[in-house]
Amino acid sequence: MFYGFTEEDLAYIDVAKQFAEKRLAPLVGDPEPSEEKARAINKELAEMGFVGMCLPEEYGGMGATRVQYCGVLEALSTVNDDFNTGITKVNMDGNAFVRYASPELRDKYLPRLIAGEIVPATALTEPNVGSDASGIETTATMGTDGNWHINGRKMFCSQFCGRADIFLLVAQTDKSLGHKGIAAFIVERDFPGFQYNIVDDIISEGPYMHATELVLDDLIVPPENLLGRVGQGFMAVSSALDIGRLSIAANCVGVCQRAVNETVKYVQQRKQFGREIGQFQLVQGRLADMITETEAARSLLYRAASTVDQSGGDRMECSYAKFFCSEVAQRVTNNAIQLHGGYGLSKEYPVAHLWESMRQTTIVDGTSDIQRLMIGRSATGFNALRR
Ligand SMILES: Cc1cc2nc3c(=O)[nH]c(=O)nc-3n(C[C@H](O)[C@H](O)[C@H](O)COP(=O)(O)OP(=O)(O)OC[C@H]3O[C@@H](n4cnc5c(N)ncnc54)[C@H](O)[C@@H]3O)c2cc1C
Incomplete structure (x- = not known):
C-alpha cells in the first residue's frame, strides 16, 4: 500500500488497526448495543487522539492531516465502521467551530468534544428540506429577552443511540434574505423547549447509531451560542x-x-x-x-x-x-x-x-x-x- 504515506501516517494507521482488531472486532453485529458501550469506545478513541484528530492541538486535538485522518477511518472501517460517526461528527462540527465560533464558544465545547466527554450531531435536514438546504424552514428570532427563539423540526440527526449532547443547528432568521439569513447555533440537549424523538427504524445506521427527530417549540438559545454571524450558517455547515x-x-x-x-x-x-x-x-x-x-x-x-x-x-x-x-x-x-x-x-x-x-x-x-x-x-x- 503506497499513497505517499509518511512514517508518521503509517504509525497512526497501525495504532488504529490494532485497536480495531482488539476492541471493535468483538463488537461486529453486537446483539446488545447500548449508548454506554458506544460512549466508552468513543472515549477510548479520544484517548488515542482520534476523536479530535484534525482539530487544533490547543483544544486537545492532534492537528493531524486529512491523509492521516482518512487512513485512521479506513483502518477502523476495515474491521467495524459502527463507531466512526463519533469521530466524524466531532471533526465535522469541530471544523465549523474552528472557522466560525467565537473564542468563548470554542473554549466551552471543543475540549470536551475532543476528549469524548460529549458527542455532537448536525441538525440541518428538515421534513421539507433535504438537498435544498437554502430552503430552511426552521426559524430563529431574537426575542425581547435577548435570547434566540427557535421553532421548527429537524430530521435524521444521527448519533450514538440517537443521543447527542449538543447540536450544530441551522435556522432561518429572515426568509427575505435567503441563504444570507441563515444562522448556525450550538444547542444543548437541555435548553428549554428542546424535545426529541429517537427514530430507530432506519436501516443502514448499524446497531449503535440512530437518527433523532427534533421538535423545537420555542427553543431558547442564549445569544452567545450563535456560531459566527447571521448569514454564516450556510458556510459553517458547508465547512x-x-x-x-x-x-x-x-x-x-x-x-x-x-x-x-x-x-x-x-x-x-x-x-x-x-x-x-x-x-x-x-x-x-x-x-x-x-x-x-x-x-x-x-x-x-x-x-x-x-x-x-x-x-x-x-x-x-x-x-x-x-x-x-x-x-x-x-x-x-x-x-x-x-x-x-x-x-x-x-x-x-x-x-x-x-x-x-x-x-x-x-x-x-x-x-x-x-x-x-x-x-x-x-x-x-x-x-x-x-x-
Ligand atoms: C442514515 C442517515 C443519516 C443522516 N444523518 C443526518 C444528520 O446527522 N444530520 C442531518 O442534518 N441530516 C442527516 N441525514 C439526512 C440526509 O443528509 C438527507 O437525507 C439528504 O441530504 C437527502 O435529503 P432528503 O432525504 O430530503 O432527499 P431529497 O432532497 O428529497 O431528495 C430525494 C431525491 O431527489 C433528488 N434530487 C433532489 N433535488 C434534485 C435536483 N435539483 N436535481 C436532481 N435530483 C434531485 C435527490 O438526489 C434524491 O435522489 C441523514 C440521512 C440518513 C438516511
Whole structure:
C-alpha cells in the first residue's frame, strides 16, 4: 500500500488497526448495543487522539492531516465502521467551530468534544428540506429577552443511540434574505423547549447509531451560542460537510476492503461442481471488479485528502471522492453478497451488514445526484441547483 504515506501516517494507521482488531472486532453485529458501550469506545478513541484528530492541538486535538485522518477511518472501517460517526461528527462540527465560533464558544465545547466527554450531531435536514438546504424552514428570532427563539423540526440527526449532547443547528432568521439569513447555533440537549424523538427504524445506521427527530417549540438559545454571524450558517455547515464527505469516502474504502477480504476467503472455501468456486472464471471476474474498484476508490480518496492538506480546502475534490467511493461501495458490497450466494443474505456472514451499512452513503451529506450537479456546476459555470 503506497499513497505517499509518511512514517508518521503509517504509525497512526497501525495504532488504529490494532485497536480495531482488539476492541471493535468483538463488537461486529453486537446483539446488545447500548449508548454506554458506544460512549466508552468513543472515549477510548479520544484517548488515542482520534476523536479530535484534525482539530487544533490547543483544544486537545492532534492537528493531524486529512491523509492521516482518512487512513485512521479506513483502518477502523476495515474491521467495524459502527463507531466512526463519533469521530466524524466531532471533526465535522469541530471544523465549523474552528472557522466560525467565537473564542468563548470554542473554549466551552471543543475540549470536551475532543476528549469524548460529549458527542455532537448536525441538525440541518428538515421534513421539507433535504438537498435544498437554502430552503430552511426552521426559524430563529431574537426575542425581547435577548435570547434566540427557535421553532421548527429537524430530521435524521444521527448519533450514538440517537443521543447527542449538543447540536450544530441551522435556522432561518429572515426568509427575505435567503441563504444570507441563515444562522448556525450550538444547542444543548437541555435548553428549554428542546424535545426529541429517537427514530430507530432506519436501516443502514448499524446497531449503535440512530437518527433523532427534533421538535423545537420555542427553543431558547442564549445569544452567545450563535456560531459566527447571521448569514454564516450556510458556510459553517458547508465547512462541516467538506470533511463529512471525505469521512464517508474513507469509511466506504475500508468497508469495500473488508467486503473483498471476506469474499476472497469465502470463494477459496465454498465448493460447487466439485471445485472451489474461486476457480471459476466468472467468479474471479466479479472479484477482480471488486478489487479494482476498491483500489480506484482508495486512490481518489487519498488524492482528495492530500489535495486538501496542500491547498487548505478543495470542495470539488471532496465531492469527487464522496460521489465515487459511495457508488463503488454499493457495487462492491452487492457483489460480495452475490458471490456468497444465499449465505450472503444471512446474518451468519458479515457481507449483508456491509451492504446495509453502505446503503446510506450515496444519500447522506449530499446525494450522488447532488454531487454530480455540484461537479457539473464547477465544470460548466451553469448552476442547475439554482431555485
Ligand atoms: C442514515 C442517515 C443519516 C443522516 N444523518 C443526518 C444528520 O446527522 N444530520 C442531518 O442534518 N441530516 C442527516 N441525514 C439526512 C440526509 O443528509 C438527507 O437525507 C439528504 O441530504 C437527502 O435529503 P432528503 O432525504 O430530503 O432527499 P431529497 O432532497 O428529497 O431528495 C430525494 C431525491 O431527489 C433528488 N434530487 C433532489 N433535488 C434534485 C435536483 N435539483 N436535481 C436532481 N435530483 C434531485 C435527490 O438526489 C434524491 O435522489 C441523514 C440521512 C440518513 C438516511
